[in-house]
Amino acid sequence: MSETPAPRSAPLRARAEIDLAALRANVRALRALAPGAALMAVVKSDAYGHGAVPCARAAVEAGATWLGTATPEEALELRREGLRDVRVMCWLWTPGGPWREAVEADLDVSVSGMWALDEVVAAAREAGVPARVQLKADTGLGRNGCQPGDDWAELVAHALRAEEAGLLRVTGLWSHFACADEPGHPSIAAQLTLFREMVAYAEEAGVRPEVRHIANSPATLTLPETHFDLVRTGVAVYGISPSPELGSPADFGLRPVMTLSASVALVKRVPGGHGVSYGHHYVTPGETTLGLVPVGYADGVPRHASGTGPVLVAGKWRTVAGRIAMDQFVVDLGGDEPETGSEAILFGPGDRGEPTAEDWAQAAGTIAYEIVTRIGSRIPRVYVNEGQPG
Template sequence: MTGFREAVIDLDAVTANIRSLRQVIGTPHLVAVVKADGYGHGAVPVARAALAGGADWLGTADIPEALALRAAGIDAPLLCWLHPHGADFAAAIRAGIDLGVSSAAQLDEIADAAGSGVAQVHLKLDTGLSRNGIAEAEWEPVFQRARDLELSGVLRVRGIFSHLSNTSAADDRAALAVFTRGLALARRAGLSPDLVHLAATAAAIDLPETRFNTVRIGIGMYGLSPFDDRSSADLGLRPVMTLRGRIAAVRRVPAGRGVSYSYTYRTTDESTLALVPLGYADGVPRQASGSGQVSIAGNRFRVAGRVAMDQFVVDVGDAEVAVGDDVILFGDPEAGVPSASEWATAAGTINYDIVTRVGARVTRRYSA
């Protein structure tokens, strides 16, 4: 370990997770989602590892994320779908990036930006999530406009997609029915998309009818479970990120000693306190104060008191620890350490939040 804050990223695990999911899901196409800097793991190395595992598309939220992959020399098919007003569609089209379309106005903006090229687009339908996506009342005119633009040679509708709420199987099947209706209307308008995608990791695993010919895999690629009742191991996945630190200070204190801000924790007996130099500026959730657990030398200890901006304390009792000892906040629970999901439970959030919040001060070290 080279520093005192480190996230070790197991790229072999990314590749293995994609291979495993491809075998389970079986669709011709799989989009590996590397938005938000690869869910905090590093978009470029993760993208390469996912492609090595059999992903044939990459996905990002916005154009700058996609352009960064192109700048790194990644030339795989690439889709991005969340565009603010004034997005640089022309740069994306020149770079061969497919664009998600969520409104009639956006469709026309992309057509105008195509210049002498041909824009490749995926029409996103709102099937009940009420976020971005073409509203059902606008489907038919947008489909007709898209077909007219296809015939004029400025764009091609390569895909049609939507996103599920993961509220329940019944809710997702209701959204599937809406999506299927929209897909039929698109085809009736003369559109013939190569890719049809609705399912992300959870539905791709649990609802085969939502797979169509393409799925988008995000959290599963990073070895984390999207389910409350099944672990990564249950799904045949291996967590990719291990968040580690080193003990920066050790002190022996008497019973009744207050620890960290507001003294929300006081020692009950004479005890040893170990200081770990990671805090909420590094992504350690303050909401997990007093409840998050770490592993030191194979033993688990709970955070004592408040997580501060740069540090937190653990009460190790009479355990022998020393400055420089490794501290694992989360990693692969099969190795006996806490998981990102356990930290999520402690903080009242989800495992996606735990890994994507890991801050820029934390060095990423890649292993393969």
Template sequence: MNDTACSPAQVTVDLDAIAHNVRVLRERAGTDLMAVVKADGYGHGLVPSARAALAGGAVALGVAQPAEALALRAARVGAPVLCWLLTPAMDADALLAADVQLASSAPWSLDAIAQAARRAGRTAEVQLKADTGLARGGAFTLPVATAPDPRTDFEVLVRHAAALEAEGALRVVGVFSHFAYADAPEHPTVRAQQEAFADAVRLAERAGLRLQVRHLSNSAATLTTPAAAWDMVRPGLAVYGLSPVPEIASAADLGLRPAMRVTAQVSVTKRIPAGQGVSYGHTYAPERATTVVDVPIGYADGVPRHASNAGPVQLGGQRFAVSGRVCMDQFVVDVGDTPVEAGDEVVLFGAGDDGEPTAQEWAEAAGTISYEIVSRFGPRLPRRHVGEVGA
């Protein structure tokens, strides 16, 4: 199934573009960079993307789930790796044995990490995650009047970490947080979260924690809010060449090169009469006799069903749109009288250099964001990695 020669569609990833984007982002930030490679490298391939990012100058890698961190280590990727989505079911012993830095959002996770460190006879490296206003992961840095403890969650976390560090079970090497509105840099929460993060850092340092890294900026903040760079930036989407702020600037405007290209081969071509309904529910019918082609890739592969009757494609250098509903394994395109044969290439999206659609255009067609477009293409589509870096 992973043989590109046998597949009717494939994802091509330009690793040189990933390395280029990291260099651009590092230069823009003027500081160190952690490349976020979670979610299979945003659909680009976990290990190849990680290696390409490191080749471009990233000094660390960030992942969400423990399995992602362990997969990097299994592939002998030796750079520092931070993993930030932990649950009580995590295998802390395996993560420590793999030399993975773990993020803590609550005292229970510090205890679990410390217990694993004691069993291993080593000191675990942890980073504390501060919730500065996203109200998602992390320990809340703001006081809550109805809370039973007058201290903030983050202060409780810091005190607990300091006690375990004094014991020698762990060492706190960093504090980090995440923006809620970085893609709207003038939004008042952007400044408020920067101030809350500065308070969190001061609290940790006053508790005696010797921080090596403090990081807050995601892709959008890296590109629009230089004051938030601190010791390190932590971009994800922009590493893969897509703009996190498309309303402000395109990828090209930002000097980024989209790394992913999704193509398929026409499987069926036929003439149909005017008024003939196309695909499930007949939500599309041509006004005149026309040629329709079947493209063997669908929502089971990652093509968003919400892009029915809207998703743009390119055939023979011309632009067309999905005609009718996207199906599980295929969709149809009305190409008019354009000569098309089985086996002809259909470009769903790419860098846009040759007039092909982009991931951002697909996002707009589906009413979503480009993050979802690139990360949703699943393992049924083989990846072909090209470029000189990351091998």
């Protein structure tokens, strides 16, 4: 991921401005919503496109005591970048993964089945260091996680034997909700009940976890009974609501962290009946002006938002005209003639009337998580308020 300290006036083709003061304030707001639990800031997928290392540091400054990643490679990068005085957990493993490196880096690794337990035990034996292991229960999401019943009993028993042998420490018991972003969904109560049962079984067998956790961002925001010892906050850290049905970011005291903008590359007057972009899916209804925005689907702007994506140019809300191409798209300026180089804001907090990531999600038929996460490496991340309190 490219990073630059360039000031706001820098003549960049495009930029994703990352407000670290907003991120720190979001972490503090989330901690206040779950005062009895520790907070994990999830920084997987390069911190949802915001930049893992700067965002991780800012989150820790604001009181996050855990960091979460999907892959071990993401977690190991945090350690290499000096994030050592914070717990780091990674949960997406495949056979032959870097178990020994993870053990030696003092990562918390998630185990969902016997193959993974066997591999981490072997790695701990080779390293001569006990592994930090969190057992994941599948309480109804149907993805990763150990099934209840005999499978869970076997996994718990073998983990305890390895713990007695000094090869690992069971540091956590955890699971993940399927529908916490859908208020009142019956699976929420069912999963919570099953999680309590599976935790009780493990603890009765002798497991003494440091943390028990199931709450993701939506559960952290709206389901205090799910907070247990730790909440795992992902998209909410970046000031995005996990679901419009739950409320807007402002409803939870959150502020979007990323502002995506570009410099208008060309403004020109065209006659009516002028086709725009591939396939001429947009034809000008009359004489008008067109503005060229030099970002496209290679930068992560969703092609599905062709004809619908909103952009703020010269103080007015415009809409993508025609297809979004690999490197650029066009907006119909309706006769306005902003200067070449004027700012086109695709999304941000909304303070200046600009669209938000949720607006783009609606335009593309997806979720705001995807909008920010897909912004590619050609777009430099410019960090502001790095050394200021949030």
